[in-house]
Amino acid sequence: MCCYRFVTNYFKRCDHSVPLPDEQIECGNPRCVHSKYHDPACVEPECRRTCIQYRTHPQRYNPQIDKLCPYCQEKLMRMQRGY
Numbered sequence: 634m635c636c637y638r639f640v641t642n643y644f645k646r647c648d649h650s651v652p653l654p655d656e657q658i659e660c661g662n663p664r665c666v667h668s669k670y671h672d673p674a675c676v677e678p679e680c681r682r683t684c685i686q687y688r689t690h691p692q693r694y695n696p697q698i699d700k701l702c703p704y705c706q707e708k709l710m711r712m713q714r715g716y
Contacts, residue, residue, distance in 0.1 A: 635667040644702040
């Protein structure tokens with residue numbers, strides 16, 4: 634079944650978290666109504682009886698990155714340039 638993936642990068646050096654855009658993970662199952670492989674001709678009420686109508690629980694990832702977040706990195710570069 635299709636699901637969503639939620640990724641939030643955690644930057645250790647500044648203790649900030651930056652969420653990335655959510656993305657749908659494609660299952661490739663033609664019986665999943667959320668899949669791009671689901672037959673567009675499959676309609677109610679038959680679709681509700683034969684096809685998967687829901688997504689699985691979302692995948693959640695929180696990578697720990699040993700850097701500054703993009704905002705803090707930009708701020709540091711501006712300070713170094715004297716802006």
